[in-house]
Amino acid sequence: MGTLAFPMIGAHTGCDNTPYNTVESFMEGIRLGADVIEVDLRVARDGTVVLLHDDSPYLHEYDYEDLNSLPVRSRISPLYERLEIVRLADVLPIAKQYGVQLNLDLKTTDAIEPCIRLVREHEMAGQVYITGSSDGMTSRNGDFRVVFNTATKLTPEESANYSLFAEKVCREGVEGRYYGLNMHHATCRREVIELAHRNGLAVWVYTVNDPDTMKQLIESGVDAMTTKEVSRLIALKNLSLS
Template sequence: MNITMVAAHTGCGIYPDNTMASFQEGIKFGSDIVEVDVRVTQEGTAILLHDDSPYLLTHTYEQLNNPDVRPLLDPAYKEHEIATLAQVLRVSDPIGMKLNLDLKTADAIDPTVKLIRQYEALKRVFITGCSEGMTERFPDVQVMLNTPVELSSRHSERYDEFAESICQEARRGGYVGLNMNALTCRQEVVDRAHDSGLLVWVYTVNDRPTMERFLGMRIDAITTRAPKILMELISASKQL
């Protein structure tokens, strides 16, 4: 029986997105996966950050993490230090926590792969986001294919063809699965993906009815800012 994994979106609790406090919340909620966004500083340190900033091109991590400088990246950093990917990998290692690393730029690829290997985390880390060329360069890294954020009218009307083509693309490209906007995911693509040995993840689902619908579709992982609700639904479904 397929058991859907709970993927806690960055900022699933009271703390700001992409801080270590927020990451710890994802763990404490009992999630199967925690998602974080990754960018790099001027000297190549991988940090947790969603939005781009010109300061990334001119400042090292040490300079950016200065209490007087870091709020320039985001007001949240007035109270929180800038978290690094190394910290996330180190904290999650003892418990074997799975990670969804959403790479925001191509220059984050090499520093991220280096850290994954350093912490021997190949089996528990999945890459989403900017991942062009990764499956060819790093075939041992688990990369999810990011499918279109929106469906064209043609794809919407001829969804079977879209489902088949996207699964073929994933198989040919060496991806381990599909990472889909929840609005674009239907049962046809889930069935085709599973028949092809591919995972299907959806993002970002925060309401109970949509969670229930995807649980019924046998989705492999649901990314959410409401992990407690999703875990309650999964627990209830196991008792049926």
Template sequence: MKRPMIGAHTGSGISPDNTLASFMEGIRSGADIVEVDVHAAMDGTAVLLHDESPYLLTCTFEQLNRPDMRRRIDPAYEEHEIATLEQILQVSDRLGTKLNIDLKSAASIEPAVKLIRQYGARERVHITGYSETLTARFPDIPVMINTPVEVDPRQLEQYDKFAQRICEAAKREGYAGLNMNYRTCFEPIAETAHEYGLTVWVYTVNELSQMERFIRMGVDAITTRKPELLLSLLAP
């Protein structure tokens, strides 16, 4: 049975999501991949944040990172500075860590791609999230297509056709694979994707029974907030 890669969801430890501390916890968990969420500040700095904020449109990174502004964005940042994607790439460059860069906006695309190229990280990075136009504009960067987070019950009745359509589109548009909500990922789509030479990543899988199901299914990566639990399942 093929071993899937373990993806540590941002904030898979005790530190607040999308902080440098949470990234380091993801690395220490033993995961193969660490996920981070990326927005862009007004000055184009790629920063780690999950949610949209109006301050991104009006503040530079330096302004965002002031203690009073951090508290306005989220109280969790009171004791943690806003992390940048460049910091993450610097750390991962030293350690060889694979990254799932989940882009949250169109504004984050070019700053993220520039940094990936600057740090020679093409071989250890996959982009998920906001990926429209990416494969055409930057064919050298591996990108995963985000499949629908919900599947219409009528599509479930014709899931084989749904799987075929998604995989055909991904292959045609130059994606490396599918990034799927675990509620929509079933065996036919994994089989079809692999026939097309596409990888299948599922998120965010925290229950033991679901982890076991996706391991049996042969997906290529499982993103979880419990990487240690998944690691124990995969231990020889």
């Protein structure tokens, strides 16, 4: 693997076949030894920040207490017939207790302000990274590490002339005062990693489950890698240290 520092390991929600956006998944990421735990965030009608990937009309119709009632939540997903909808307020104390970092993937812009407020209430700004819908965050919350989500696919022009893409996303990252770039692994090449680092930007990649792709990106120098296969990436880390 060379002498590069091993990237931070991010546990994608639902890692190692656990249910998505549940306390079980959160704890499994911690148990496996991930550096960062990812959760997807949306808001209920009353502004309660909840762990949920997909939008639901019920989010806009119900406050959290009613949203989390069995008759309503079971209509969102069969998963919630046996589990409650988790709030960000439920997992922040767990992360603080275990000293693990969080990747708060904001699915909508209306999650920004209640999320920031809650993190500040728990005095955890230095323990979180923000990805997803982060519009305007860097100008209003300079103490938060906001990772800029780049496009998930390259255009034909960008594929043919990758340097244009690399220059564009790095320029956007610098001008937006972002901590780094959050990139789909298929769009991330060594050229953009090196340019980002020269511009003081970290490079995160998601969601990397294939071992060969993991090795390639590790050798290219990415700073963090999000995966559902945490055990597999941990094994590569242990191998690199042996």
